[in-house]
Amino acid sequence: MSEAALETRGLCKSFGALSVASEIDFRLEAGARHALIGPNGAGKTTFVNLVTGALRPSRGRVLLGGEDVTSLSQARRVKRGLARTFQINALFRGLSVLENVALAIGERRGVAGQLFRPAGRRSGVVEEAYAALERLGIADEASRLVRELPYGRQRLVEIAVALGLEPTVLLLDEPAAGVPGTESGIIVETIESLPKEIAVLIIEHDMDLVFRIAKRITVLVQGSVLVDGTPEEIAADPRVREVYLGEHAVP
Amino acid sequence: MTAVTEVSAPPAIRELSRRHRLRIAELLPWLIAVACFFVFPDYLALGTQILISTLFALSLDLILGYGGVVTLGQAAFFGVGAYTAGILAVHGWTEPLTGLVAAGLVAAVLGMVTGVILLRTEGLTLLMLTLVVAAMIAEGANKAGAWTGGADGLQGITISPILGLFRFDLFRRTSYVYALVVLFLAWIAVRAIVHSPFGRSLTGIRENVTRMHAIGSPVLGRLVTAYAIAGALSGVAGALLAQTEQFVSLEVLSFGRSGTVVIMLILGGAGRLYGAFVGVPLYMLAQDQLAEQFPIYWSSGIGFLLIAVALGARGGVLDLWDGAVKRLRRR
Numbered sequence: 180m181s182e183a184a185l186e187t188r189g190l191c192k193s194f195g196a197l198s199v200a201s202e203i204d205f206r207l208e209a210g211a212r213h214a215l216i217g218p219n220g221a222g223k224t225t226f227v228n229l230v231t232g233a234l235r236p237s238r239g240r241v242l243l244g245g246e247d248v249t250s251l252s253q254a255r256r257v258k259r260g261l262a263r264t265f266q267i268n269a270l271f272r273g274l275s276v277l278e279n280v281a282l283a284i285g286e287r288r289g290v291a292g293q294l295f296r297p298a299g300r301r302s303g304v305v306e307e308a309y310a311a312l313e314r315l316g317i318a319d320e321a322s323r324l325v326r327e328l329p330y331g332r333q334r335l336v337e338i339a340v341a342l343g344l345e346p347t348v349l350l351l352d353e354p355a356a357g358v359p360g361t362e363s364g365i366i367v368e369t370i371e372s373l374p375k376e377i378a379v380l381i382i383e384h385d386m387d388l389v390f391r392i393a394k395r396i397t398v399l400v401q402g403s404v405l406v407d408g409t410p411e412e413i414a415a416d417p418r419v420r421e422v423y424l425g426e427h428a429v430p
Numbered sequence: 431m432t433a434v435t436e437v438s439a440p441p442a443i444r445e446l447s448r449r450h451r452l453r454i455a456e457l458l459p460w461l462i463a464v465a466c467f468f469v470f471p472d473y474l475a476l477g478t479q480i481l482i483s484t485l486f487a488l489s490l491d492l493i494l495g496y497g498g499v500v501t502l503g504q505a506a507f508f509g510v511g512a513y514t515a516g517i518l519a520v521h522g523w524t525e526p527l528t529g530l531v532a533a534g535l536v537a538a539v540l541g542m543v544t545g546v547i548l549l550r551t552e553g554l555t556l557l558m559l560t561l562v563v564a565a566m567i568a569e570g571a572n573k574a575g576a577w578t579g580g581a582d583g584l585q586g587i588t589i590s591p592i593l594g595l596f597r598f599d600l601f602r603r604t605s606y607v608y609a610l611v612v613l614f615l616a617w618i619a620v621r622a623i624v625h626s627p628f629g630r631s632l633t634g635i636r637e638n639v640t641r642m643h644a645i646g647s648p649v650l651g652r653l654v655t656a657y658a659i660a661g662a663l664s665g666v667a668g669a670l671l672a673q674t675e676q677f678v679s680l681e682v683l684s685f686g687r688s689g690t691v692v693i694m695l696i697l698g699g700a701g702r703l704y705g706a707f708v709g710v711p712l713y714m715l716a717q718d719q720l721a722e723q724f725p726i727y728w729s730s731g732i733g734f735l736l737i738a739v740a741l742g743a744r745g746g747v748l749d750l751w752d753g754a755v756k757r758l759r760r761r
Binding site: 231233253254255256257258262263265269270271272273274275276277278281282283285286287290291292293294295296297298299300305306309318321322340343344 | 439440442445447448625628638643645646649651
């Protein structure tokens with residue numbers, strides 16, 4: 180078996196007596212379109228935080244491209260190709276759309292720490308940011324402040340910032356959350372058009388979106404993996420129906 | 431290459447890549463400061479103090495306004511700088527410029543050492559820790575009377591003429607020009623920093639630290655660097671005070687000084703480079719006038735001023751100004 184883009188082995192996290200992740204073994208293959216679903220409080224966002232390094236696991240390991248990154252900081256993991264978006268927008272609200280993306284690109288290129296050189300004169304960073312916005316169809320908004328944008332557009336900026344890091348693994352934490360139905364189409368199209376070589380893990384409640392995009396689905400319940408399989412297997416699994424899908428219509 | 435970018439680039443790119451260019455209005459504070467030297471020759475003592483406090487507030491702007499680190503202990507750096515320059519002078523090192531550099535270096539080291547610990551925390555914890563560090567240093571200076579003169583203050587400072595040419599005179603002409611030149615150089619440095627990629631990443635940390643971690647930014651390192659630079663500049667401001675007053679009292683390390691500089695910066699407008707240049711003169715001139723008119727009740731006048739700002743102008747005077755300009759343009 181080739182190296183997974185992202186892998187966790189026996190990942191555990193508990194806060195005192197409360198276990199929020201237990202023995203999670205997970206594989207995200209290179210170039211995968213994988214969804215992580217589960218009822219509220221199943222520990223999906225905790226899992227994302229463990230993978231990105233925002234939280235330290237109590238036990239277990241996180242591997243990126245086969246290399247153990249469990250002890251690395253968030254920043255180091257980003258440098259190794261791991262990017263994420265947030266369930267609730269976490270952008271630089273007072274800065275322009277263009278600069279939001281430019282900051283990410285500057286960090287990736289390793290020029291963000293430069294002290295005595297105007298940021299605007301960095302060769303190519305701003306241009307690259309603009310090109311990224313063009314690809315996502317939001318270049319018209321480039322000079323607007325993020326806080327002035329409608330929420331759905333802000334979700335696109337979230338994705339643009341993550342893509343600016345040129346990730347090999349992209350974690351999308353509920354990319355369509357809070358987006359009105361009329362605008363969610365753009366989000367889906369954007370996700371569908373992501374470069375094939377990026378391994379994408381989507382955490383999502385919207386089953387339409389999950390079944391439309393994911394080639395593989397993992398179901399998380401109370402901090403552990405209930406089942407892992409193709410969309411058809413998941414849709415047909417009685418345990419899944421029982422804990423989760425019962426309340427949703429399965430296509 | 432640059433020329434091509436500028437003609438054909440979309441407006442958004444042009445806007446970002448031109449932001450660091452000098453605008454005419456940015457020269458205004460310097461014209462006023464130079465004019466004051468000639469117009470108010472009797473007020474140069476007050477003028478020197480205003481320039482020194484402006485430098486102090488400018489250094490605070492870097493870490494508070496841009497980095498978003500709310501500190502109530504910036505006087506620690508100011509005071510350490512003042513005592514460094516003062517103690518050097520008392521012990522025979524009377525050359526002023528190297529005294530400034532030494533003060534800046536000592537304050538920078540203090541910033542680095544304390545920053546590595548403090549800046550791992552945030553919010554109220556950080557606020558309290560900055561306060562505690564400043565209080566500890568103030569108490570240390572009080573106890574180390576053999577070096578600092580303790581509660582009596584550090585006396586017997588003599589400073590050689592600047593560059594061997596300009597003697598510190600009774601009318602404070604030399605002091606004023608000296609402080610003005612140092613402030614100008616510091617402004618050039620701070621201006622370059624806030625427009626640099628480093629400065630923009632500080633703004634990013636202020637705007638959303640979670641996101642900065644998520645884009646792979648070494649947040650702690652950036653903050654510690656900024657804290658050390660801000661500390662160094664505060665130290666230089668303190669050293670200027672020690673050299674021009676030729677006296678250092680424990681007041682330079684006081685909580686009052688830490689608090690007042692925050693108030694002056696916010697009064698002008700934090701995080702926009704020129705808040706210090708507006709807030710400090712405004713506060714100190716108001717204080718000077720009020721103290722003259724109402725020798726007993728002057729501080730309540732300052733109080734009313736601050737209440738007005740807190741209620742009506744959260745972004746400071748510069749923010750009010752921006753709002754007024756916008757409204758005029760819309761008409």
